[in-house]
Amino acid sequence: MSDIAVSLQQLTLAYDNTIAVPQLDLDIHRGELISLLGPSGCGKTTTMRAIAGLMAPRDGKIIIDGDDVTQVPANKREVGLVFQSYALFPHLSGFENVAFGLRLKKTPAAELTQRVEAGLQLVGMGHLADRKPAELSGGQQQRLSLARSLVMKPKVLLLDEPLSNLDARLRLDMRTELQRLQRQTGITMVFVTHDQSEALALSDRIVLMKHGRIEQIGSPEALYNQPQTTFAADFVGYENIFAVAAPSSTHSGSIIHNDHGNLELDYTVAAKHIAWRPGGVIVGKGPHTGTIAAVAFAGNQREYVIDSGAGPVKTEVDASIPAATIGDKINFDLPLSTARIITATS
Ligand SMILES: Nc1ncnc2c1ncn2[C@@H]1O[C@H](COP(=O)(O)OP(=O)(O)O)[C@@H](O)[C@H]1O
Ligand SMILES: [Mg+2]
Structure with missing residues (x-):
């Protein structure tokens, strides 16, 4: 059989x-x-x-x-x-x-x-x-x-x-x-x-x-x-998905963008898209700055939406860290180590 x-x-x-x-x-x-x-x-x-x-x-x-x-x-x-x-x-x-x-x-x-x-x-x-x-x-x-x-x-x-x-x-x-x-x-x-x-x-x-x-x-x-x-x-929770733009003459790393604008990465990726889960974004330090737009308590985690140069970035941090407030300026990083590189064109 x-x-x-x-x-x-x-x-x-x-x-x-x-x-x-x-x-x-x-x-x-x-x-x-x-x-x-x-x-x-x-x-x-x-x-x-x-x-x-x-x-x-x-x-x-x-x-x-x-x-x-x-x-x-x-x-x-x-x-x-x-x-x-x-x-x-x-x-x-x-x-x-x-x-x-x-x-x-x-x-x-x-x-x-x-x-x-x-x-x-x-x-x-x-x-x-x-x-x-x-x-x-x-x-x-x-x-x-x-x-x-x-x-x-x-x-x-x-x-x-x-x-x-x-x-x-x-x-x-x-x-x-x-x-x-x-x-x-x-x-x-x-x-x-x-x-x-x-x-x-x-x-x-x-x-x-x-x-x-x-x-x-x-x-x-x-x-x-x-x-x-x-x-x-x-579908499996990479809530932050960005298109990767062609390299520019003024920035050595890749530039990611969406309808809201651009962010310059400090590394280069050869792909159509790059994505992060909220837990893959580093919050509180890093080369990018944004403003806290929303805060939600979710048990072990606290979820922040950060308004950035490339629109809202969904993040989560350990809930034992004192909460940030809406309107706070905050640094964040989109590290290559937690990124999902998506080469498919569709
Ligand atoms: N009885 C029906 N008559 C006409 N179109 C239908 C009918 N049932 C489902 N569809 C259409 O077929 C597609 C698939 O539906 P369905 O198989 O029920 O989806 P799912 O189970 O994944 O939610 C949808 O676009 C839906 O609108
Ligand atoms: Mg069904």
């Missing part, structure tokens, strides 16, 4: 006249947890619906486990789908909700009971099997909907922003839980999110999407540390 669970080949997805996803090529490996990450409207849900068979492609192919399923109806694809809304049957118990698909497939009673109980155990819901959805918390309902998909032993499980209805604390718990479920079951999972920290935390690989195209694909570490484009850099 090949290592590829799902292969999207030149997949074009459209609504009437709008092409949502043009000619997408993507191989999803067996047993991996891969995330589709990107801003709202970039085509994540559309891609999931196509894999599930809920939307016919305009062009291209979908291969699952080596079989071309492009023309195969949704109920014959053995693909599981979990949404942010749990879509449980309100009048059925937890057990019966999880059993639903197995009953449709006329699974023998003993096997059905065994599989449902195992599924409920897997998501930590064994003790709540008799409750109806209204008697369960949002997190518990989401666990049930996960179990309902997992008991069907899908070839691939699609999870479309499954955590976005949960509160912040529960989201963190469910992240860990999803990772554990994936390791334990070995089921190939495609996880959709617009939240970069969620994708970074739980994925084997991340597909960063922009306007229906793949902007960058790789491990969380690679995306976080080596974003290849300004879009990718911005």
